[in-house]
Amino acid sequence: MLSLQGYSENHKMKHIRRSFIDTLRLHVKGGAGGMGFPRFGGAGGKGGDVYVEAREEISLIKTLKANETKRWSASGGENSRKYRILGKQGQDLVIPVPQGVSVKMDGGAVLGEVNTVGEKLLVAQGGAGGSPLNRYNGQKGQALNITLELKLLADIGLVGFPNAGKSTVLRAISNAKPKIASYPFTTIQPYLGMLKYDDGRQMTMADLPGLIEGAWANVGMGHKFLRHVERTKLLLFVVDINGFQLSPKYPHRTATENVILLNKELELYKWDLVDKPAVLMVNKMDTPYAEEKLSTLVRDLARLPDLCQQFPEEYQPEHWVKFSDVIPCSARENATSIHHLKHRLRDLLDFHTDLDGDQELMVSSSRDRVRKLSTPQSKQLL
The missing domain is CATH 3.40.50.300 (P-loop containing nucleotide triphosphate hydrolases)
Incomplete structure (x- = not known):
């Protein structure tokens, strides 16, 4: 049984660990495509995509608080109907993150980075809507686990x-x-x-x-x-x-x-x-x-x-x-x-x-000079 002092210290450490997060693992899922309407050749709406977007004055702890289940799913596309042949596309979902976040898949492969305010990165695609190409069956959205990894941007x-x-x-x-x-x-x-x-x-x-x-x-x-x-x-x-x-x-x-x-x-x-x-x-x-x-x-x-x-x-x-x-x-x-x-x-x-x-200007200038002097075959290598 913890003493009151032990509980206080343990509670304090938990608060410290949650006061700053520089990695966050999430499950993301694109929306499913809507069903087509074979009788009228109608196409279902495409499922919504999931994006990561860099925002000002936000931290990964705020991203976590926005959805503590850590499961982010875009909405599905609407089915094709008699009075709406083309189903409405599902709404995209945007996950707000701080600048300087790198997005990795399980296994370590890097999907990309968002370094400036407003920069967006697609992390999960929505499924295609039902159409003649897929026998009018709406497709599932892409689902995967990603890790957001913050690297501070500082001079x-x-x-x-x-x-x-x-x-x-x-x-x-x-x-x-x-x-x-x-x-x-x-x-x-x-x-x-x-x-x-x-x-x-x-x-x-x-x-x-x-x-x-x-x-x-x-x-x-x-x-x-x-x-x-x-x-x-x-x-x-x-x-x-x-x-x-x-x-x-x-x-x-x-x-x-x-x-x-x-x-x-x-x-x-x-x-x-x-x-x-x-x-x-x-x-x-x-x-x-x-x-x-x-x-x-x-x-x-x-x-x-x-x-x-x-x-x-x-x-x-x-x-x-x-x-x-x-x-x-x-x-x-x-x-x-x-x-x-x-x-x-x-x-x-x-x-x-x-x-x-x-140095970048010198390298660019040198490459330009080399291109002018190169044969067509060597230009392919530059």
Whole structure:
């Protein structure tokens, strides 16, 4: 029998788990086609289709609350009748979801994504109405199980181990108000903050649950975190200058070792994540001996491949994150350092966005030049 305290803690955890959902499994079914009318050659109406549509200010928890049975079915087409030879088509059904949702079938096949407001994706077709082609028998609608998987769309994603100060950074630099405390795993769900500038420019920053060693294998909040990193444009690594120790069963890791392990976790989950533009923020520079530790970290960053040889082979990265800048900061105590960080992130994000645009333009231009010089046979390959 649970004590009152145990019940309270259990109830609180259930509330936490339901306060944010980033995956949701649903059963969807297109409407059945209406029956035809053989005597008059009448055709039944087509069954309604089921769509997923991206909406503003909605979350997957709201999608769930809209239909907690998790079964979404479009209406069937009407039968052909004596006084209505062509049966009326069934009404389509639209499932509202947040932007950045990927839709997968059982087995992992991806049906598609909806990334902008108003974008729609067909997930289940309605059945054909009865006609001479099917002996006037209305066809069943398509039925299948799908999984909605949310990947946050943000300009900047915060990457770091628990208690590195990511939530403090987000609170200081934006309008978000994540929970902050001096113990690991304060952040249990992603927070989005808006960075606003005097000229009206805005950028989004996502604070995500802290990684632990083994996150790539879904240890801790593993894939719940790493999934959201995929769609950010720039990664902001946040490292405590004093290092970090998750618990007594884990060794204490220096700031340098944190960088190496974060690099490896990203690489193991999806190797091309380490190719994203990245900035290293060294936090808690207001603590004793921080300047000396920073000097050591900067020296270490120039020889990371050599230093990581002391790790077991499975912890050694094969591909390395290339930091565009290393920014010392005290998110809690030094407003000037936060101001510098905010404007430096804007400059770097714009730089890499322009660089990507120039590369795409160069590739397009090169292909055009090659097409003009190519033979008809080679043009088929372009």
